[in-house]
Amino acid sequence: VPRAGGRALNRLLNVVQQHPWLSAALLVGPAVAWVALFALVPSVTILVNSFLTRSPTGGILPIFTVSNYARAFTRLVYPTIIWRSILIGIETTAIALLIGYPVAHYLGTKKGRRSLLVLLIIIPFWTSYLIRIFAWVLVLMERGLVNATLVALGVVEEPLSLLYTHFAVVLAIVYSALPFVILPIYAVISGIDERLTEAAKNLGATDWQAFREVTLPLSLPGVVAGGMIAFIFSMGSYLGPVILGGKDVVMVSNTIVDFYFQFFDWPFGSALSLIVVVVIMALTAAVYRVARVDTIYGRR
C-alpha cells in the first residue's frame, strides 16, 4: 500500500511539474484562501452589516438603511472622532519620522558591526503593544518617574497631571511606532552605494549638501513605506487612547469597540470600521504608486 501511495504521489508530482500554474496554485492557495476567507469575506460582511438595521435587542435586522452612514457623517461627535484619529495619525507619524530618521541614517551609514544596534531597535517592537502603552502610566502618573524627577529638581512644586491627555497618547504611540519608521528607512539607506555620496563630496559638496542631494532623495521609498505603516498603526490605535487618553482623547477604534461590545450596535460599528478601511485603502493605493511592493518583500 505505501508503495502504491508513493507511486500515486509521484504521478501527482509529475502532473504538477508539467503545469507550473498548478504548482503555484498549490503553494500559494492555502494562504490566499485563509486571508480571503478570514479577512476579505469579513470585510464584505461588515460592508453588508453597515447598511442594515440594529434590532432593539442588539441583533441585526435585514432591513436596508443608510442611517448608519448618515449618523457617522452628520452627528458632530463622529466626524470629530474620525478626524481626531487622522490628525493624531499624522502628528505621531511626523514626530516618529523626525526623531527616527537620524537614527536610521546613523545605522545605515555606520561602518563596522551594527547588527546589535539594529537588533536593539527591533526588540521593543516584539514586546506587547499593551505593555509598551502601560509602561507610560508608570512614567507619567501623578507619583511616577517624570513627576518625581521634576519635584525633586524643584522645577514644579505640585505634580503635573500628565495622564489622560493628548500629550500622553501621542508620546506613547510615537514610542510604539518608532521601530516601524526606523527599520524600513535603515534598510533603504544601508542599500545606497556609498560611492555616490563620496562622488558628491569629491565634487565639492559639503556633508549636508551630499545628504540633501543624494542620500535624502534615495531614502524616500523607505520614508514613505515606514510612514505609511506608522500612520495606519497610529490612526487605528485602541490601547493608547483607552489606557492613556481617558475620556478626553477618544479615537475611532475606541468608538468601534464601544459600539460592538457595550451598545451592541454592530451595524454602526461596521459603518465606522468601513470608513477607516476606505481611508487606509486610499492611502496604501497612493503609497504603492511611489514605493513598489518589491521593496517591502526585500527583493533586490
Add this chain to the structure above:
Amino acid sequence: MRRGALSWVGRLLIRAEVISVYVFLYLPILLIIVMSFHEDAVMTFPPPSISAHWYREFLADEWLHAAIINSVVLGVVAAIVSGVLGTLCALGLVRCRFRGRSVVERMMLAPMLIPRVILGTALLSFLHTLRLPRGFAYLVIGHVLIALPYVILVVAAALYGFRRELEESALSLGANEIQTFLSVTLPLLMPTVVAAMLFAFTISFQDYEASQAWADSRSITLPISIFTKIREELTPEVNVVAVLFVLVGVIVPSCGEWILRRFRF
C-alpha cells in the same frame, strides 16, 4: 576649516540624538522591571521599599496561570499553522511566475495593514453569521491571519537571497526538481521557517487589540487578563506580568534573529 567645524558639531548632535532615542526606547522597559519589585499595592516612584512580594502573588494567581496556558497553546498552534501556510506561500511567490502574483503579494500584506481592532470585529461579524460561538477557534483563525504576513516576509526575504547554485548542482547531478526541493532547498530553508514560527508565536502571544473580539470567558489569553487587571485593580502584580511579556518579547524573537544570522545561506 569652518565647514569641517560645522560637520563636526552636526555629527555630535546626531550622535546625541541617536543615544537619546535608545534611552527613550529602553527607559520605560527598565522602569517596568524596577516597579515590579515595588512592595506596596499603591505604586509610587521611586519605590519606598523593594521586595519580591508581587512575584509571589503572581506565582499563586491561578487565574493568570490558566491565561498563560491558553496563550502558550494558542501561540504554538498559530505558529505552526501560519509557519506552514506562510512558507508554502512564500515559495510560490518567489519561485513561480503566474498571473496575479502582484495582487497576491498585496493581498497577503492586508492583515498587517488593517488595524487590529477592525480585523477583530470584522472576523467576529463574519463567524457570528455562521453561528460559530466565540472562543478558541476564533483565536486560532485570527492569530494565524495576523502572523501570516510576517512569516511570508521573513521566508520570502530568505528565498530571494538563496544561492541557486546548490540547487542547480543537484539538478545537474541528475536529481529531479522534487528531489532537489526535498533534499536541498527544504533542509536549507528549515532554520528560516523555525525563526519565522518563533516570530509568529511572539505576535500571537502579545496581541490584545484583535483578541478582545475573539475570546470568550474560557479562552482568556494573558494580554486580556492583564488588560482587565490594569483597568480594575492596578497593583505591582501587573508589572510582574509585564516583565514576563518583556522576557518573552526579548528571548523568543532573539532566538529567531540568532537562527537567521547563524544559518544564513
